[in-house]
Amino acid sequence: MPPDRWATQRPTIVDVAALSGVSKSTVSNVLRGAGRVSESTRSRVLESIEALGYRPNSLARDLVRRRSSTIGVVLGDLANTFYADLVKLLELRLSEAAYTTIVCNTDGHEELERARVEMLLERAVSGVVMLQFSGDGVVLDELAAARVPVVVVSCWEERADCVAVDDRAGMAAAVEHLYALGHRRIAHVTSGLVEDSTRAARYAGYAAAMLAHGLEPALLEPGAPGSEFTAFAAANDVIAVRLIDALEAGGRRVPDDVSVVGFDGTDLGAHSRIRLTTVAQPRGRLIADGLRLLSERMAGTDGPPRHIRLEPELVVRGTTA
């Protein structure tokens, strides 16, 4: 590839007009298929466009429409395979609908979340999908004030359109499974990277199930698995898999000595060396329903927040006994 083709400036409509020897508005007419342009002028303009590699400016178009054909996606951690899978599905569906996808990682920091949403609003995105949401009311207010539709996917939010699994029911199912196996000393393990409302709901589901059996709930941070427990219900698969690593490094075998349940249903957990028992979320449904809600809002549907609650599914594999 000849490096001299890398000129400094991108071609503009003015360059096209100059090269084809017509006015700017004639070029514009050709591009929009409007006005009266002779066939020979038309082909001359098209040749110039081809030669220069000119591309009509979507910025200018967006300026007219006051909206970009862009959707913002906010998430906590793209390195968590559950979210990477959701983003992959989202990007595929959005690009089929001719939208591009801006991805924002917050690492679970509220300040970063605010800054990224602010940036998305400055970019006049057509909509926002939050795969993780701190629950910061300011963010929702900003979105509402800017009249940018938002849908919260995979975590629960009363104040916005939302699609999520029933975290409480899922976590309760994990506890019931462990209880049925004979476990009584069961701890819940969570971390700051779990989105706030999800963390609260999963803990609540765990605690309610424990109390229903007259058992004492216990909450642990990852890294220091307590030796007094025989089973752990983790808030997600990544935490569960790391926990197994830490337990086995400390000489406790899973599931012989201690049982572990995850949440999400990632491919990682399905690996034959891990075989994680987990509460699986229907990823395809989450994205399909989320985008449906979002596109209805983008089409102008008014009304109070709508919520879709999906059922998670306990998948029993080899980390519980």
Place this chain on the structure above:
Amino acid sequence: VSFRRPTILDVAALSGVSKSTVSNVMRGAAGASAQTRERVLAAVDELGYRPNAAARNLVQRRTNLLGVVVWDLANAFDAELVKRIEQHASARSYTTVVCNTGGHPELEASRLDALLEQRVDGIALVDFTGDRAVISRLLAARVPVVMVSCWADYADCVAVDDQAGIGAAVEHLVALGHERIGYVDQPSMEVTTRRGRAAAFERALERHGLPLRWRFDDGEDFVGVLRDGGPTALVAATDHIAVRLIERLEAGGLNVPADVSLVGFDGIPVGALARIALTTVAQPADDLARQAVALLLNRIDRGYEAAPEQRRLEPALVLRRSTAPPRRPASAAR
């Protein structure tokens, strides 16, 4: 509630001033009295008006948008790179548009078209099909491009030294006593990386006087060959392949590393789990991302005249438990 966004005209109407006064206040330019300023800002607040980045960009001919093209976010290394590119770009006030192409040239072409239409200031190609039509489109659009963890002579690149990395992997296996070493990659891998690592493997075997007899495609059923006196060790072109290979080999009755030693490439976190314990050639993901963003922003600032800048980073062999001496001496093998 209507979803129409408030415009500068709404602000002007509500505060009872002209459009240009609102604009002056927003830009902090002189000329508006403190009282007017206050009235305008109150109206801005009430309406939730937000100066349009697109309008500003149109004036500056900058969008502060970067495109990132990746093949498969389900590959943890790709996801990690995208995440870190987004972080480094964001630290320098750039926003990241992500395109997942699945490695299909048509999808890649249409995603790149979408990026060009959005007037991204630059594009980071984490993976690239190398499709000639796509390349000439990029060149014609004169958009700055950086290749991350892949390579092309005509563009800025940052990648690890594949040859050194694969060389170290083979060296390690030979030192353990392996003489029958195979290689596994897959068609859905970035082309230059695939070619580069395979060639590096070939050269490494040559250096040790070993024959190149086993080169597998991840999609083939080759586990039987390994059971049948084939290679005692495999080098996989990526960790993504290697981690799934452990599963396949063990489902086929071959233990890793007792029956087959396995080395990956990339250094994804899953490989560090004790249950996986993958020996691998680790890439410095954060360094790659940081340098990629730096190269791209340099190119955006300086334009295209300067020759491509190309950086090779050193990978590091990380020894874990997926490699061990061969079960039988190689000479006793069938």
